[in-house]
Amino acid sequence: MKITRKQVEHVALLARLKLGEDEIATFTGQMDAILAYADKLNELDTDGIVPTAHAVPMENAFRPDEVSPSIGVENALENAPEKADGFFKVPKVIE
């Protein structure tokens, strides 16, 4: 086994996903199979190969730091599940 149920539970917490019992069981088996397949990459010697993060060779893209119009508070809050006084509202964080 490449991956255990316990690892799946840990990864679900990292990913902020509350998974059901059946989902944990299914994902454990499926992730195991997919990762076993991914192991075929170890057939290749990649020592000294530079990793590719981006298909087009590109340095940092800078632009002048100028003030320009943005969408504004009202538009930004339009889709908020909960809002109050011009802010996004979340459950209480500090006890």
Next chain:
Amino acid sequence: MELFDLTIHELHEKLKKKEVSSVEATESCLARIEATDERVNAFISVTAGEALQAAATADQRIARGDIDLLTGIPLALKDIFLTKGVKTTCASKILANFIPPYDATSWLKLKERGAVLLGKLNQDEFAMGSSCESSAFGVTRNPWAFDRIPGGSSGGSAAAVAARQATATLGTDTGGSIRQPASHCGCVGLKPTYGRVSRYGVIAYASSLDQVGPMTRDVTDAAILLGAIAGHDPLDSTSVDCPVPDYRKSLLPELKGMKIGLPAEYFIEGLDADVKQAMDAAIATCRALGAEFVEVSLPHTDYAVATYYLLATAEASSNLARYDGVRFGHRTKESGGLLEMYMKSRAEGFGTEVKRRIMLGTYALSSGYYEAYYLKAQKVRTLIMQDFLKAFNAVDLLLTPVAPTPAFKIGEKTADPLQMYLSDIFTIPVNLAGTCAISVPAGMSKSGLPIGLQLVARPFGEETLIRAAYAFEQATGWHKLKAEL
């Protein structure tokens, strides 16, 4: 011939001569959607009122003589493109009620030229899938055979073109999501070079791979739409600042002097017999048009799917962290603290395939596994890119099948994600290499399903793609076949 049957360039001629109005063309498409979409389910939302209004405005422009190739043309977009004031779901429950406050640059460019938006098209949820079956709004059916998938993830975009519900559509392609559905539905799908088209306002899946492109009835329309959406965008720092040629100048009916490579690794045992036959016929056609063929090798092809599923899921796990129930999207109704709110909102909002990919990607990036999986995959990606660069030292184009089989049956691969992933084996390497490719109709299977041909060119070689695809299309006429609905 109905107005909904026309291509962009055919409709444009009629609009220019004032033989028809944009309102008439739009009404024709809306009626077609009404008559067929209960069976096809290509649309998540139809914006009939707004479309007719936009068409009336386009007609006023045309009356003033202010007409462009896209003025008054009824189009539809994959529901991954943000459309100001028009619901955009990405086929996910988590965005079921999301109304974007701005437009994607690619759509804005079309809108400013007077194009009309008919509605938003179905897809796999967050573009994760090869069959449209992961949509939260039901599967789209292939207009050629209703028991078959249309392909994915841009399945709605392909089906709407094949069902002649929209003149043309836009899709996105991360591992084949434009080319594979285009192939399965018998339309043209072009995946431009990474950086050729702005992704601003396109909901992100895997940012080092995602690209926007046209899905059309013929190559001429693909050239027109690509020309309209390509170019640098200050709002997308990954868009490349190089001139946009007039792609229509590449619409030439011959292939003299063109050297085309056949990658040995793509003509494998297990390739469907009808697909093999279509490829052999395509090679003969291109040879008759003046092309020369040589065998080439892309030795790391067999590693592409594994590389892709590590990189794409890792990037997805990061990109989809934004759906947290705070600023937009679904929030759980259950009570609890902040962490619980995040975990429940995401669990309720995301479908199974999205969760699976977030899990896989989070694992590949997590402490202790990063080097073994993510970094290793990035290094293999370099080897895959080098394969393509070497091949393009010897040839102008590569010719391959788009998919190993024609469209499979709905439900056939849903239980086995790995089998589903392997159906993208011929399209994924192109995204990893960051280059451009086109899918063109190239035949029909014995059971009456479309088969697509993939042409791949070097980065920013879209003119070569269009030239070859056009010559092939004009010589064969496969694009003229219509699904009976």
